[in-house]
Amino acid sequence: MKHTFSETYIGEQEEICAMIANFDTQGKSFDERDRNSLKLFNIGDETINVKSFKVPHLINKIAYKFFRSSKAERSFTYAHKLLENGILTPTPIAYFEEETILFGHSYYVSKHLKYDLTYRELTTEGIYKGNKKILAAFAKFTYTLHNKGIHFLDHSPGNTLIVIKDDGYDFYLVDLNRMNFGSMDFETRMANFERLSFNESDIAIMAKAYAKESGEDQEKVYKAICNATQSFQEKFHKKQQLKKKLKFWKKA
Template identity: 60%
Template sequence: MKKNKEVHQLFKDDEALLKTIIKNFDSNGEVFGNQDRNSLKLFQFKDMTVNVKSFKIPNIINQVAYKFFRKSKARRSYEYANKLMELGVGTPQPIAYYEFTTPFLFKKSYYISEHLDCDLTYRELTTDLDYPNHENILRCFTRFTFELHEKGIHFLDHSPGNTLIKKNGNSYAFYLVDLNRMNFGKLDFETRIKNFSRLTIHKSMIEVMSDEYAKCSGEDYSKIFNLMWSETEAFQEKFHRKKRLKKKLKIKK
């Protein structure tokens, strides 16, 4: 198979070691996180731990699309990470991506980044409403999201597990992960508020985020809350409808 890759300039001298990690991905490394869709493993790399994401081989239509027409998820993850860093947005240091193809089809791909130890993710805020300093963290997160929007970043996978949070003294730093779906450009009001729809089912959290976003943007609180809550309800209905359909199809099989 043909290999295509790009290694960050900070790690050009380490290409042989990176190549070894990719070559031995299946047999080495420490399994990390959810393995349902893609495979994630941790590897020791010099004096750091790196996170290697192996994307599953796409269906036949996407094998053609990624070969000839679209950038792969691994490449997009790498390029978007670099873009975020240029814009001053937190994300684990991108290191490299690798792609493997045949003459007509796209096969395996890998994205390598520094592994970041975090204190929590946004998910903990949704599962423990009594988490220490909960409201302050939520307001800081909302300001972080507002800054994304101001910089023209539309993170399409803005969901509970995709923001890592580190405590720095009395403040919090936020880092985006799972980066392969993003748009860049000016965001209108509805797009901005809809970007919160996948984050929580709790009305109390929607109220806090709406209040903080209103303070940041100067928009009316009620206008923000009504839209954010309705979009949240719409997303939840769509999500559960999809789950019910999958369950029915599974039973029929």
Template identity: 45%
Template sequence: MNLEIIIHPDYVSQHEAIIALLLGFDKNENFVTKGDRNVIKKAGLGQKVVNIKSFKKPNFFQSIVYAYVRKSKAERSFEYAKLLTEKGINTPAPIAYAINKKGGIAESYYISAHLSYDLDFRVLNHTPLYPERDIILRQFAAFTFKLHEAGIEFLDHSPGNTLIKKVSPEQYEFYLIDLNRMKFGEMSLEKRMHNFRRLWLSKKMINVMAPVYAKLAGVSETEIHMLMSKYSKEFQRKVNRKKLRRRK
């Protein structure tokens, strides 16, 4: 394995242990997720538990692009996690990324701190009577406002990519994962509301979240509600049409 590895300054002293984790990745059977595209495994690093994400091997063309034109998913995940942390947006702490190059990119890995959490956003989609659901939704709306105010457009702002941790009575923290697709810069109101579309929000969820975002943004609740509903419905119709075509 011809590894090129970049380690966060906080973990440089554990350089050899991090390399050992990567070299032993294939033999590690402690799976967190085992998908068709990416695999995440859990391991120990000193006193910490970490997640090692192995990205799907790119095809030949993608491999050349990632090696010489565009940053790999692992590198972007690492850099965006550092940026989010600097801006006060929660994400599992970035530790390192590594690329195995051989005439292009053969494999890439991203290592981050393992996070113990209580639920992800999907639970709120599927469980209307989840305890304190409205409280969580209001706080999530404020969290997303903070994200937008920081000029961060999280392109994969979807239910599976927000982990939720209860830290005290009626108080929650939100952590973003799967970070390799982001844009940065000032966001218009339209773009902000468009960024909610992948969350698969119901009418009730929008009714709860829109007033919070509107108050923080200093704009009309009616306008926020209208735009959030518009983009959510458009996205849901698009996905449902694709599903219907596949069935046919």
């Protein structure tokens, strides 16, 4: 395995390399998904989070080997870039890439964060659903991202971890491998809200907070987010219908 470590974790290199070597048989499963899997390991009093990316298809095996940075490398690089810009993310530790003829397994290692909720719990059933203070604080956080030229392409309900503090909230970004950096026009900023909530009352709260921070007209922001959200939903449903048709044809 080829690997790169953050300077502060060089001393734990041997133990972390052992985690990767034994990923399939050791560690505690934390989040199993179709594409990737997460496991937790311990080093002393610290809990380490290891994300294993699914081995890509042939075209991406070639692309990641010769032309593009892997998801693991991008996660590691972007985590450091976020922290340099004052944006929180679980502490990056290392990334690993399997050295074969073509690209194979890859892993991103970070410090496990104990959090209170994800953004998803603001929009689904639970004690935080529709929480105005957290929604407004999240919108201000999103403005901070935009103002710093950080376009988080996977700005979706499960990818922001929220820590509740006595004086407010801390927002941590995860699943970092898709980001752009640079100035964004108004439409791009508003489209960044498209996957977060389909509830008009949630959008109204976030639009008010974002408008206050940015100086934009509140009604303009609200309508733009609603339009972006509606457009996303329409594209999503069309995609789902197409998948159903393809599955039907495969079974036929």
